[in-house]
Amino acid sequence: MLTATDRYLARLIALPMLGTLVIAAMLFMLDKMLSLFDFVAAQGGPVSVVWRMLANMLPEYMSLAIPIGLMLGILLAFRKLATTSELDVMRAVGLSYGRLLRVPYMYAIALALINFGLVGFVQPLSRHAYEALRFELRSGALGASIKVGEFTTLGKRMTLRIERSRDEGRNLQGIFVRAVSRNGQSVAVTAAQGTFLATDDPDTIIFRLRDGVLVNDGPKYQTPRILSFSSHDLPIDLPKIENFRGRDVDREKTIPELVVIGKNHQTPDKLRNEVRANFHYRMVEVVFMMLLPLAALAFAIPPKRSTSALGVFVSIIFIVTYHKINQYGESVGALGKVDPIIALWGPFVLASALVLWMYHVIAHRPGGQPIGALEYAFSKIGKQAARLLRMGRRRGSASSAAEGAA
Numbered sequence: 001m002l003t004a005t006d007r008y009l010a011r012l013i014a015l016p017m018l019g020t021l022v023i024a025a026m027l028f029m030l031d032k033m034l035s036l037f038d039f040v041a042a043q044g045g046p047v048s049v050v051w052r053m054l055a056n057m058l059p060e061y062m063s064l065a066i067p068i069g070l071m072l073g074i075l076l077a078f079r080k081l082a083t084t085s086e087l088d089v090m091r092a093v094g095l096s097y098g099r100l101l102r103v104p105y106m107y108a109i110a111l112a113l114i115n116f117g118l119v120g121f122v123q124p125l126s127r128h129a130y131e132a133l134r135f136e137l138r139s140g141a142l143g144a145s146i147k148v149g150e151f152t153t154l155g156k157r158m159t160l161r162i163e164r165s166r167d168e169g170r171n172l173q174g175i176f177v178r179a180v181s182r183n184g185q186s187v188a189v190t191a192a193q194g195t196f197l198a199t200d201d202p203d204t205i206i207f208r209l210r211d212g213v214l215v216n217d218g219p220k221y222q223t224p225r226i227l228s229f230s231s232h233d234l235p236i237d238l239p240k241i242e243n244f245r246g247r248d249v250d251r252e253k254t255i256p257e258l259v260v261i262g263k264n265h266q267t268p269d270k271l272r273n274e275v276r277a278n279f280h281y282r283m284v285e286v287v288f289m290m291l292l293p294l295a296a297l298a299f300a301i302p303p304k305r306s307t308s309a310l311g312v313f314v315s316i317i318f319i320v321t322y323h324k325i326n327q328y329g330e331s332v333g334a335l336g337k338v339d340p341i342i343a344l345w346g347p348f349v350l351a352s353a354l355v356l357w358m359y360h361v362i363a364h365r366p367g368g369q370p371i372g373a374l375e376y377a378f379s380k381i382g383k384q385a386a387r388l389l390r391m392g393r394r395r396g397s398a399s400s401a402a403e404g405a406a
Contacts, residue, residue: 017073078300185218277333298358
């Protein structure tokens with residue numbers, strides 16, 4: 001049963017946690033959006049593909065943003081309690097840190113289950129869909145093979161150039177087409193406008209041209225034949241496009257699929273190492289979320305009579321550094337240089353020991369401050385910087401006064 005204190009803590013944690021989660025996910029997506037726009041523009045694809053690709057990358061970004069949001073949500077809530085002396089009141093009435101962590105662990109367990117669903121089942125499928133869109137862009141299956149302002153070859157016998165494109169490719173202007181048949185005849189067409197139309201044959205489309213000139217030439221013609229037209233349908237055979245691969249990459253396998261492949265002794269050693277490394281990477285990222293409430297509490301409480309925000313800065317460095325170490329451990333484990341269990345669970349044990357030590361210091365040692373040495377060092381550096389700044393201002397004022405007297 002939740003008490004009034006629990007509900008108060010839940011409200012304090014919810015707002016910064018959700019805000020941090022949304023901001024972190026948006027920053028990840030904004031960074032990816034810029035590169036996707038460049039990629040799609042280079043391939044000549046429609047802008048709508050960018051949003052589809054970003055939607056498929058969202059589960060991956062959410063799996064990174066959830067731990068950051070959980071850490072900062074709990075940290076900022078306890079920091080507010082500490083700086084306003086509410087935490088001292090709660091401790092004075094008999095609420096231990098273990099009791100105060102009940103609500104943060106409710107958040108942690110719920111978000112860990114959501115993150116497990118994302119990294120275990122949703123993210124592999126969305127990653128495969130993202131790679132399929134990249135393949136279709138490169139192969140031209142999305143109409144991306146026709147680039148505005150460039151000569152494009154369709155098959156071996158047709159060359160096409162489009163000057164302008166409007167309404168997302170539905171209205172093409174300034175068109176030049178040259179096609180050569182197997183018997184040596186050639187057709188060159190210029191038209192003011194054109195539109196691609198689908199047919200019953202999936203391998204053929206109709207290019208409907210308007211207001212143009214057609215020039216037909218061949219070995220049997222003494223002079224080329226020229227025809228002006230207001231509307232002309234030109235059939236185009238689409239080039240054959242390969243089918244995209246299946247979910248053969250370890251990152252695109254769900255957790256049960258990874259377990260089956262990893263336990264199969266007939267699996268090649270290279271693939272088995274990659275699968276095991278990816279499985280343990282996903283699991284260790286989820287399990288590590290159980291340590292975040294303890295770490296957030298240790299980073300949140302500043303020294304007495306201090307409003308230092310160093311703990312917020314150090315907490316972000318801590319969680320990002322641990323994530324990068326896990327990525328390196330996955331790479332080393334996939335290469336077979338180190339067993340994936342050691343490469344990924346070894347850093348987890350060390351990080352767990354560090355977090356438990358920090359929690360023990362803050363919770364069981366009177367006046368304990370796990371990052372007290374860092375607080376002291378940054379305080380000294382801040383004082384020295386302020387003193388140097390004051391000295392610089394005094395020298396500047398003295399030199400100005402001397403120049404005025406002169």
